[in-house]
Amino acid sequence: MFSTQINRRQFLTAGRNQAVSPLRPPWSINEADFQDACTRCGDCLSACPENILIREGVNGYPIVDFKRGECTFCTDCVKACPSTALAESDARPWLLKAVVGKSCLAKQQVICTTCAEQCELRAIRFTPLAGAIAQPEINLDVCTGCGACDAPCPAQAIEMLRSEVRDVQ
Template sequence: MTALARRALLRGDLRGRRTPLRPPWALAEADFAERCDGCRACVRACPEGILAAGWSGVPEVDFGRGACTFCGACAAACTRGALRRGRGLPWAARARITETCLALRGIACGACVDACERGALRLRPVRGGVAVPRLDPGSCDGCGACVAPCPAGAVEVRERTEEAGA
């Protein structure tokens, strides 16, 4: 990776976007940037097709294509040590419902709840209104299955540490 790409990577992209979600078991962003050479072996290895090279050629997760099964194929394919399975949990990523959620705007929905096999999303009744989705962060593993089904693009999956500072 070029020095320019690495600097941009470390501060998000040039348009000020947040640092994208890296593949599971990725090292912390600075270490990941040092290790990853943009070979795309992980992208090719992912059977779900949810990894893509970002603008700088560095892989990121696109949950618009599907969910992560945590199969480990991406980490196994990485010969640079940028993805290290066995370091514990694959990531600290968790889902978050954003303000564009239809239910929060009074339109009945729940597609994200139906998509979550872990039961991390539940519809909470609202007196006089439509039920709204609520996340149990302790049950969510950041698989992203709830992202693509959302008709409003209202579900984000981010690293929890980043969310805390958002």
């Protein structure tokens, strides 16, 4: 089922948690432990073939910048990390999902399907609407949070937010 709305299983956490918890590389351990484990060596930045990892401000910890590209989940950063800060496992690399914001051109009644054209997993669909511009709908169950749809959006309307799949019945 496609939805751009937060349904009862999918609770997106943006707000305070997003603000205080930087976007670390995929398979990062929890933030408190990450800051203890990461030596800020920069090896993950050098290893990333997509060049999406940069140093965060003055503290120098690695963060992801989706304006530079997408994560292919190649795990090169994890393999390069000499510490326990990045720990590849069977778990998902992160809890990120793409969310379409208010500045979306389609929401301004301007035809645009750029984001869907970037999504290899076809997580973004535009369903034709009678007498109106088709609107993007993101299947949050399919979206991996790769970020490929972020930078190409001409309205910078895509946000990458953390999600937690919860039953909030």
